Amino acid sequence: MYYIHAIASISHQDSFRNSNVYKSLTPLSDDSDVISPDFKEFIPPAALRRLSPVLRMGLAASIECRNQVATDFDAIVVGTALGCLKDTEKFLSTFLTSTSDFLSPTAFIQSTHNTIGGQISLGLNNHAYNMTHTQNNLSFEVSLMDAILCLNDGKKNVLIGAADEKIDFLATVQPDLIPNEFPLSSGASFFALSPAKSEIAIQAVSTNFNATNLLEDIGTFLDVHDISMEEIDLLLHSNDDIEAHFSPKEAINYLDFTGFHYSASSYAVHVAHDFLKYRHMAKYALVVNDLCPGKVGITLITRDEA
């Protein structure tokens, strides 16, 4: 078991410092936007002015997790599919249009995917293991696997999370990549994991980058962990076919509440945590992420009553 000791999410929901995000879930409108905390509470003005939305979200959520556990992290693992899109767009646009010999260094420096993890490290003054995973819709799940490996390796307090941001240009290209009816969105969810016991834990996570049969993958995952779908109290998914096939006790298509971004499953895990925490009779929640065809991530969250 990998116990969750802190969570912080910044999303299109009222999620930051919300003790029960499951209870507060509200379907998104097409024009919804991120509900941000006051970033000045977490980031000095001199640093804040340079940070794009994804960096602000990732850093503030990480600092909030650090404040909740009141212990330095001995590993920081970040997942992001598209990275710092806003800075990337700014840098590339300037590169294409500028007639100058020089380009603004800030957007270039901050356009790499691992800037989020780097800024978290700087913001927390933390020099521990720092890794960024970019695996499309499975960036969060792969990061979670890395965090679990860190814990198996003896680390005691691991920060793991995922963040992605939208830019206007995505509205032009996204329909050609993965057509869907959900509004484009942004979000960051971070978790402090530890082997020290707490109420809710990540029991298992798996990924399949060459999935040909989603329903079979889910069945195999449940078999491996000796659980039936009837025991799952809440299924959070990104594909209504799963819900129709398994008929679980309770199910949510989490994209209705996160909007479409490639790290949305991290928020689903936050929802699962709060569901289990406050639904005392519930024991298991399952997050199934198949946002990109052929790429399936499955995360089992459980209440540990032992």
Place this chain on the structure above:
Amino acid sequence: MSDFKETLKSQIIEQLNLEDLTPGDIQDDAPLFGEGLGLDSIDALEFIVLLEQNYGIKIADPNEGKEIFQSVNSLAAYIQKNQ
């Protein structure tokens, strides 16, 4: 010269993302780095870009930067002399 300095301050605010400042918050003779606006080495690079993009001025010797970027007064004087 006064109008030029106001324009320059607006350009500095935009280039350096000093989102909470207005031109009126920047004193003509206050240090831009260190105790003044608290700018850092990345901002020095942004100043070089600002000079080249807006005024076509390239700083040949990077060591000159310390003098040129001391304050809005020194920056304005350098631009007017080299434009």
